[in-house]
Amino acid sequence: MSKVVQLHSKDDVVISLHEIRKGENIQIQTADKALIDIKARDDIPKGHKMLVQSVKQGEDVLKFGYSIGKAKEDLSAGEWVHTHNLESGLHGILDYTYQPTIQNSTAVEDSKYTFQGYIRENGEAGIRNEIWIINTVGCINKTCEVLAKMGNEQFKDRQIDGIYHFSHPYGCSQLGDDLTHTQKLLAALAQHPNAAGVLIVGLGCENNQIEAFKEIIGEYPPQRIKFLKAQEVEDELSSGLRLIEELVEYAEQFERQPIPVSKLKIGLKCGGSDGFSGITANPLVGAVSDLIVANGGTTILTEVPEMFGAETILMNRAKDEETFQKIVHLINDFKQYFIRHDQEIYENPSPGNKEGGISTLEEKSLGCTQKGGHATVVDVRPYGERVVKHGLNLVNAPGNDLISVTALAAAGAHIVLFTTGRGTPFGGPVPTVKIATNSDLANRKKHWIDYNAGQLVEGQKIDELRQDLFQYILSLASGETKTNNEQFGYREISIFKEGVIL
Known part of the structure; x- marks a missing residue:
């Protein structure tokens, strides 16, 4: 060899x-x-x-x-x-010209693929039947944590896939756009179809008041989302458990049924990249992304700073000039974010990336964007908002693992495909599939890694692995298997922070 x-x-x-x-x-x-x-x-x-x-x-x-x-x-x-x-040869803010490239056909096939999922009242599909506890403010993280623990003990034999709380430190004294970002992100999570029921817990005196938060959530079935203000009840734990029981009863109405792949949304993420990321895992994920899109499904790419240096590849795959302009704003607005904070725009890759063989941001970005395959870019979504179009979407978020995976989940991803050459135990609020770029990592960290793309430099063909990984995704969506982050309880969220705190 x-x-x-x-x-x-x-x-x-x-x-x-x-x-x-x-x-x-x-x-x-x-x-x-x-x-x-x-x-x-x-x-x-x-x-x-x-x-x-x-x-x-x-x-x-x-x-x-x-x-x-x-x-x-x-x-x-x-x-x-x-x-x-x-x-790096990158510098400054660039001007861009739309130069559309000829793409392979992305026409939707008459798909034969289905998974066993849950159809919610609004017609969306879910792949888990969970209860989520979302707090409006960081002051009650521990209260919500205790509620989740008590709920899992009390309702362990019921027809749900568990009760989960996602800790965060925000919502108290945030102002302006910073508060709005927090509200939008949490509201998008509250609407996620993997959660059959959601308990929103507030303290009562925070800036992120439940009344205002309800308006950002928008329409919802009252049986599916319940609200609790801790300061207004005598015992918030017993009150919370009563509401969780109502949510469990509602969740038990749903049963798995065959659902076409066109309902599936997959997030695309890399973290702890190495010199093999652009050779094995990212091209493999890109091939799977193309397959999902060709079957009418949706894939979501983020990590905007890790598009710098490869952004024109995505821009020229925009479905039209309006979408091209959205990508230009996505890129240049994020560069302005660096400039506002007096930071070097192209200060990347990380020490771990460099140790793994990545030398410049251009190299990192050219490998990173391969996760989006070759499909046409159909839309660009702001941070904290859900995708609305089938196909390959771009979402505004930084490269930070916790923040970007949370943003992908908030955008509607049922599953996140997370490629890594260095390894991480982290998992988001949805199943987070760790895909190793090399076999050394896959063999050494079996309790972190779910799939080994390192096989691509050991004789395996990409078409064979594409189909194998795709079938794994369908099995995961059907509840037949679970990711390591689910099995070991690695579930976290993180919210993008920019602004004044009182």
């Missing part, structure tokens, strides 16, 4: 599939199919890049067929290419 892989015939670098020692001869196949030997000039860690042809100082270095940065000095074939000799 080859020790390296070249991702595009124009690339200046290859990726090491195994550690390469200085002085080792590496066989490379050139664009014209000729085989040449290149002697490694440095030790090159697994997942990192080796140069295959000389590059002058200031010239672009290509990977994925695109520039991943500029050479800091003259570079020769066989050199290890990383942060010591490669720098």
